[in-house]
Amino acid sequence: MIPAAFAYARPTTIDEALQAVADGGEDVKIMAGGQSLIPVMRLRLAAPETVVDLTRVAEMRGVREEGDAIVIGAMTTHSDVLSDPLIAQWAPLIADATETVADRQVRHRGTFGGALAHADPAGDLPAVALALDAEFVIAGLNGRRTVGAAEFFVDYLTTALEEGELLVEIRVPKLQGTWGMHYEKFNRVAQAWSIVAVAAAVRREGGVIAEARIGLTNMGPVPLRASGVEAALAGAEATAEAIAAAADRAAEGTSPSSDLNAQADYRQHLVTVLTRRAVTAAAGL
Amino acid sequence: MTMVDEPTGTQAPEKEVGKARRRKEDARLITGKTTWTDNMSLPGMLHIAVVRSPVAHARISNVDVSAAKAAPGVIEVYTGRDFAEEQGSLPCAWPVTPDMVNPGHPSIAVDSVNHVGEAVALIVARSKVAAQDAVELVDIDYDVLPPVLRMEEAVKDGADLVHDELSSNTSYHFVFDAGDAGLGGNTDQAFADAEVVVSRRFVNQRLIPAFMEPRSCVVSPQGDNYTMWSSTQIPHILRVMLAMVTGVPEHKLRIIAPDVGGGFGGKLQVNPEEVLALLVARRLGKPVKWTETRSESLMTAHHGRDQIQFIDIAADREGNVKGLKVRLLADMGAYLRLITPGVPALGAFMFPAIYKFPAYHFECDGVFTNKVPTDAYRGAGRPEATFAVERIMDELAVELGMDPLELRRKNWIQAQEFPFTTIAGLEYDSGDYEQATQQALQLIGYDELRAEQRQRRESGDPVQLGIGFSTFTEMCGLAPSRVLGSLAFGAGGWEHASIRMLPTGKVEVVTGSTPHGQGHETAWSQLVADELGVPFEDVEVLHGDTSISSRGLDTYGSRSLVVGGTAVVKAAEKVVAKARKIAAHLLEASEDDLEFTGGKFSVRGTPGTGLGIQEIALAIFAAHNYPEGIEPSIDADATFDPVNFSFPHGTHICAMEVDTETGMVKIRKYASVDDIGKIVNPLIVEGQIHGGLAQGIAQALYEEAVYDDDGNLTTGTFVDYLVPAASDLPHFDTGNTVHEAPGNPIGAKGVGEAGCIASTPAVVNAALDAVRHLGVTDIQMPLTPERVWRAIHQGGDGGERATAGTIAWGGASTETTTGVSTDASSLGGDR
Structure with a gap:
């Protein structure tokens, strides 16, 4: 649990940071909080030559309109x-x-x-x-x-x-119109990563779902949009039945991994249930 | 001298025993104002890092340490060859059968490695960092052999062997037959005659003790004397064993267990690294330290459980049990450690549980595999037995169409039948199973839950509700030495204490029962405050240093209060008896006329005359005036050897919600009523119950040590070895009934393991009760959502899990420093 030796830079501006990265040698890792990088370095799964720590780059913090x-x-x-x-x-x-x-x-x-x-x-x-x-x-x-x-x-x-x-x-x-949003996460203990999760944003016009955007977590090597579900929801009645029918398509085009928490086929089942729940909550039903 | 207020009335002084005292030790522990072993820093101290095998089974063909030796800060690099002549074998103190096969266990591998993580080389360096950096520079060639990983295959004829010098992978075959022992009928006949037989195969999965403080030891040589600080549960046993293993004479060894951050049985061990640190310190004449990383801890500290349980129960149609048959395959891992073989054998005596079986037969095979050895883990043998019997009682109830509680009630020992000798030959001391059960039913709101369960079933709710019971008992207070002798255990089960009365009236209590988080200092102070009538604050409890506490057998098996606490009480009685002679002399009265209450001797019928025991301590320190013919001391010590175990019992009820769409289980309510005899400190008891419940629930729902097909531990970090936090556990409704243990003067039975032993089957039974109407008859532990979902929708017990670590965070399942990847491996995968 002791990382290999590394050089450390702590710039205060973006320009300094870019320069530090450029000067850092062959294998530079950028640390933006360190909550994933440090454990991996402590296990010596990563042994970067230089770590550039962005903690003090004030211009990279905050939210603006x-x-x-x-x-x-x-x-x-x-x-x-x-x-x-x-x-x-x-x-x-x-x-x-x-x-x-x-x-x-x-x-x-x-x-x-x-x-x-x-x-x-x-x-x-x-x-x-x-x-x-x-x-x-x-x-x-x-x-x-x-x-x-x-x-x-x-x-x-x-x-x-x-x-x-x-x-x-x-x-x-900024999304225009009336949007409902919900993130439905499935994990075994509170602090764990998602086994599968579904991010849903739904725009309703009266009793109809005008538009839906569905993002899937951990259903492949990259995050995915559930485009089949989105297509099925566009213009659908905001009812439990319609949402369930649309959510059944959530596994289309996914390629989840198999690990201790879940094998791929189970993840593909889970994603349909979680999509239904996420959309239902986002649609305010 | 302290001024003591005269008692103003006849009111008895308030008793310390029974008070919910906050623990004396907590302030220093939680503010870090203590010295853990890894905090030790001695002048010139060197640091040891261990190079560990990345393969589960191999011959070592070549070791090249030249690059590591040349690395900055490195003093020396050792291989197994360097210690081959002096390291001996790590001890196994429990040869459960006369013909048990023990292949021996080198602390550092010489020719072959038999599990991932086995030590193959040692780096000794000036700093911990230098030592760790050099680990990667040791180059070892392995001729890989097929790993033996599954017990049911390992015991077959022609199976690959873990130890090729042995004829099989079976270490021992232990049999207990109640008929042969004259305790019951013929089991085969009972089954042949039975109207109903239910048979099951249960998997009691491998667990990792996962204590909070990693193991650590520091060795300091002074001439031919050695002092070792170690984060251990067993400094006394360690001292004896290290002397036997290394040949360092016992009187030249001093072992100190300072404050120790948990153990759960995981530090009831003589660790290879402790032996090696001593050998390195002896060879170099320098102080050395070894502290494991968390990864090393999960991978190489001994594991627990890991049994395949074949259990058969026979009954008549009315639900009267007629017989019990148990056959276990118990995974020893690659070697036999301190009590590896004894853990499942100890369980042999607990399978009949609280039920009046007329016939019982038990067999167990200890099986070698290429995994880290198993050994004691909270409950050690009893959780395994309790799980199997409480599960099979539910299965029998289903088969008979009976209420599971009714079936239990019909067969359990009645309150008026205590003491009761079981079919396994144990004499249960006291209790009332009905009373505990009634109280638990009240606590959980049983009738409302059953009504809700019916309603959810009728409406086809996707979230179903189940209720599970565990009406358990366990054996605590390890242990009567003669019984241990009859079981071929290598030591006794007594405990020692001494009490030193200091001149200022303060009291030092020395206990041989070494705590590692239990709160001995508080509980022992309460005992002594009552026995001697001194203030709680005036008592200091000393422990864990073999030169202070010279005799002891340490802490495990819920023995401390029952055996160690009793030794303290017995020593206090001797102090009072010695003080009585001096009081009589000073008060010019006959001993027989003295009464001792509230810490004060007074002459019966002569109010106002009195002498406090703390005043006597000063008087005898001065020793100016004391009776002829006695020694000028009121210090005393005592050794207590129990004549029987104690038998806590209780009823645990779990209400479980099961989301049938996802398989997610969630404990809705949990109620436990434990009878642990006399309660010395209710706060400590509550803490022990909560912690035990957390660990027992963790076995049911979360934890499992998983190896892939190459023998790599894929649950090698807490990302994949899921230890639940408070946020993952429900509120616990706890209660107690009190039937004092007759076997010790305190009346205590032991509480350290109760929650852990009782809860696991209650949780699994609850989950099954929720989905049994959907056709589910078993689900393998841990009850991952996937397993539950598969059991509901695809049948079976939920099946095997994938062995790969989760792909989350980019670390857990990639190739680690301690695993190699072949086609069979779950490490690395295709990334």
Whole structure:
């Protein structure tokens, strides 16, 4: 439980951080809270040459409004996300999911951007970001670029971030209309990762579901949108039967893993039940 | 000298025993104002890190330590070859049969490795970091052999062997037949004559004790003397065993167990690293320290349980039980540790439980596998037995169409029948099963729950409700030494205490029962305060250092209060008897005319004359004036050897919600009523019950040590080895009945293991009761949501789990420093 030796940099600006990453040698790890990185280093599953700690980069913290989006700094801690009024107003799904992340201690250190850049398929926030069509603002020494959520998550623990790049902020579009949201998480003990979870955002127009966005956690190496369910829900009556029928399609196109907690076929069953529950709650039924 | 107020009335002084005292030791423990073993730092101390086998079964073909030896800060690197001549074998103190096969257990592997995590080399370095860095530099070649992992295959003819010098994987075959012992009828005949027979195969899964403080030891040589600090439950036993194993004379060894952060049986062991640290310190003449990582702890500290239980019960149609047959396969792991073989054998005596079986037959095979050895874990033999019998009683009730409680009631020992000698030859001391059961039914609100259960069934609610019982007993107060002798155990079961009366009236109590979190300091202070009539605060309890507490047999098997506490009481009685002579002398009265209450001797019928025992302590320290012919001391010691075990019992009821759509189970209510005899401290009792319930529920729902097909432990971190937290457990409604134990003057029966032993079957029975109408007859532990869902929707017992660790956090299931991946492995996978 002692990490191998590493060099350590603690920049205070994004520019300094990018330079520190560039100067860090062959194997640089960026620490954005350390709640996943430190355990992996302590087990010597990772032995980076340099760790660049973003804790003191103040410009990467906080949530602001910017036109038709809210912008969440990548280094905003989970606990700050939970108490943020803009998130509560425009994207309560994020708070809903963040509340289920680990325990209080972890939520005080772990960050929104760190969790997304880590891209753990069992992590709760990637599926939420995907469901909300978040955009990822990535900074490099040569400037900034923006990547959509669907392109950001590439594979198991792998994102569109190139070497030398930093995820600096996440833009979450303000949803127009009346949306209900719910994050349905399934795990065995309170502090554990999701076995399967479903992020649902539903816009109702009277007795009809006008639009639904469903993100799936841990149903494959990357977070997934349940597009079959979304299609079935669009324009459907907001009834238990219609939701159940739509939710039956939740496993389409998924490729979950088999592990101690669940084998793949059971996960594919679970996701239909959890999707039904998530949509039902989001639709206010 | 303290001024003592004269008693103003005839009111008896308030008793300490029975008070919910907050624990004396907690302030220092929870504020960190103590020295744990790993906090020890001695001048010039070196650090040991252990290189461990990444394979489950192999011959060691080559070891290259040159790179590690050259690493910065490294003083020395040792392999098994270096200690082959002096390390001996780790001890096994319980040869349960005369022909038990013990292959011996080197502390560090010499030629072969037999489980993942076995020590293969030692790094000794100037710092812990330097030692750990050098671990990766040791290059070892292994000729891999097929791992033996499944008991039912391991016992077959022609199976691969764990130890190829042996003729089979079976260490022993232990048989207890009540008919042969003259305690009951012929079991085969009872089954042949029975109207109903129910047979089941239960899996009592492998568990990890998961104590909070990792194991640690520090050895300091001074000339040819050695002092070892160790996070152990058993400093006294460790001292004897280390002397026997290493040849360091016992009187040259001092063992100190400072404050120890939990053990649950997991520190009832002579660890390879303790032997090795002593050998390294002897060789280098320097102080050394070894502290395990959490990963090492989960992987290499001994595990518990791991039995396959074949159990048959015979009865008539009216529900009168006629016979019980038990056949166990008990996984020893790769080697026999301190009491590895004895754990399942001890269980032999508990399978008949509280029921009046007229015939009983028990057999157990101890089986070697390429896994870490099993050994004592909270309950040790009794939880396994209780689980099987309480499960089979429910199965029999279903078969007979009887209420499970009615079936139990029909067969249990009645209150007026105590003391009762069971079919297994144990004499149960006291109790009232009906009374405890009635109280538990009240506590949980039984009738309302049954009504709700009916309603949920009728409405086809996706969430079903079940109610499960466990009406259990256990044997505590280990143990009568003669009985242990008859079971071929390598030691006695007595306990020792001494009381030292200091000149200022303060009292030092030295106990041989070494605590590791139980609260001995508080409870013993309460006992002594009452016996000597001194303030609770004036008592200091000393323990865990063999040079202070020279005699003792330590803490396990819910023995401390029953045996160790009794030794304290007996020593206190001797102190009072010695003080009486001096009081008589000083008061110029006859001993027979003295009465002793509230810490004061007074002459009967002469109010106002009195002498406190604390004043006598000063008087005898000065020793200016004391009777001829006695020694000038009122200190005393006592050794207590019980004549019988004690038998706590209780009724536990669990109400369980089962989500039939997902398989998720959730305890709705839990009520326990335990009869643990006299209660010395209700707060400590409540804590022990809560902790025990948590661990017993954890076996039912959460915990399992899982090995993949290569013999890698895939539950190697707390991500995958699920220990529940308070947030995962329900509120507990607890109660007590009190039938004092007749076998000790305190009347206590023991509480440390009760919750853990009782709860597991209650929880599983509750889950099954919720879904039995859906065709489910068994679900393997732990009751993961997946297993429950499969049992409901696909039949069977829920089946095997995938062995891969969860892919969460990118660490748990990837290749670790302690596992290699082949096609059979669950590590790494295709990523």
